[in-house]
Amino acid sequence: xxxxxxxxxxxxxxxxxxxxxxxxxxxxxxxxxxxxxxxxxxxxxxxxxxxxxxxxxxxxxxxxxxxxxxxxxxxxxxxxxxxxxxxxxxxxxxxxxxxxxxxxxxxxxxxxxxxxxxxxxxxxxxxxxxxxxxxxxxxxxxxxxxxxxxxxxxxxxxxxxxxxxxxxxxxxxxxxxxxxxxxxxxxxxxxxxxxxxxxxxxxxxxxxxxxxxxxxxxxxxxxxxxxxxxxxxxxxxxxxxxxxxxxxxxxxxxxxxxxxxxxxxxxxxxxxxxxxxxxxxxxxxxxxxxxxxxxxxxxxxxxxxxxxxxxxxxxxxxxxxxxxxxxxxxxxxxxxxxxxxxxxxxxxxxxxxxxxxxxxxxxxxxxxxxxxxxxxxxxx
Ligand code: AMP
Numbered sequence: 001x002x003x004x005x006x007x008x009x010x011x012x013x014x015x016x017x018x019x020x021x022x023x024x025x026x027x028x029x030x031x032x033x034x035x036x037x038x039x040x041x042x043x044x045x046x047x048x049x050x051x052x053x054x055x056x057x058x059x060x061x062x063x064x065x066x067x068x069x070x071x072x073x074x075x076x077x078x079x080x081x082x083x084x085x086x087x088x089x090x091x092x093x094x095x096x097x098x099x100x101x102x103x104x105x106x107x108x109x110x111x112x113x114x115x116x117x118x119x120x121x122x123x124x125x126x127x128x129x130x131x132x133x134x135x136x137x138x139x140x141x142x143x144x145x146x147x148x149x150x151x152x153x154x155x156x157x158x159x160x161x162x163x164x165x166x167x168x169x170x171x172x173x174x175x176x177x178x179x180x181x182x183x184x185x186x187x188x189x190x191x192x193x194x195x196x197x198x199x200x201x202x203x204x205x206x207x208x209x210x211x212x213x214x215x216x217x218x219x220x221x222x223x224x225x226x227x228x229x230x231x232x233x234x235x236x237x238x239x240x241x242x243x244x245x246x247x248x249x250x251x252x253x254x255x256x257x258x259x260x261x262x263x264x265x266x267x268x269x270x271x272x273x274x275x276x277x278x279x280x281x282x283x284x285x286x287x288x289x290x291x292x293x294x295x296x297x298x299x300x301x302x303x304x305x306x307x308x309x310x311x312x313x314x315x316x317x318x319x320x321x322x323x324x325x326x327x328x329x330x331x332x333x334x335x336x337x338x339x340x341x342x343x344x345x346x347x348x349x350x351x352x353x354x355x356x357x358x359x360x361x362x363x364x365x366x367x368x369x370x371x372x373x374x375x376x377x378x379x380x
Pocket of ligand 1: 020021022023024025028046047049050051052053
């Protein structure tokens, strides 16, 4: 389904093309038409799912021609837990809203900084992205009025509640007009989130996006700093010393997959390589053997990182890092599924250290790093 069939205006379609958004993500396919029709939406989705554009685009579309309101009376309010998210969301509104026929003014306000510049900047704002505490301060000093809000968005509602914003949120709800559209996004549905959805959402469209990032908290991630020459011995040491009975090892090329497999076999470890140069029959056989626990090590390229669902896979080792953080998540997502904790180890050579930092930043997790210098690899 292309963006053109979702009901967005031509100027937004041009902005999408300029950003090279070719296909809507699943949450966008469902949320955009519903929000355009002024329906309430409950989106269970995390960062990475495309949730921001799923509400930014239809909100901009719906504002069309309706931007003039009494000064300091905003039309759209987006509540977020942190200043980082506030800034990020504002930037997405600006990215898509900059070339609309009617100009739209978006502002982000959050605590931690001086309030005066934010008070001044609130002149003629249509869309306000705010953290709850700072918003209430601005309301109580009459810098902004909420009586003309048409659409309320709660983004990362679970995080807002975890940060203790419940009371502030309730006070804000009491200042809003009764008749309005409500959109709530949350990564999880805790009891607290449930009670808010019941309180503010009116017959919402419920969209649930399964995200592999969800598993990340179940996975123990480790990085071993190692030189290129010692990678092979370290891999064998880890498998033997940690008594790994079922481990999926990832390499970045067919050549390396075969190479690593050969060396494992020579050192008495049962391993099979699986990659694009193997026949379908050989791949299925290897995978079945591995899944049933009859093969200790499966060495794979990214060919199979997506979609392998092994009931409980305790270990994944990145012999080489993938280029994209998304592939990293797919690879390590093979472990720690269905509530069982797994371990994902990455072997990091000096040249890859920077890239591994980028991956950690993208997935929002710091990985514990271990120096392998002191490990005695003799005999491995
Ligand atoms: P979000 O979940 O809103 O934080 O979005 C995750 C990332 O996906 C952001 O970097 C967006 O720019 C990008 N993104 C969102 N929707 C699309 C799309 N339809 N096509 C390509 N990239 C997208």
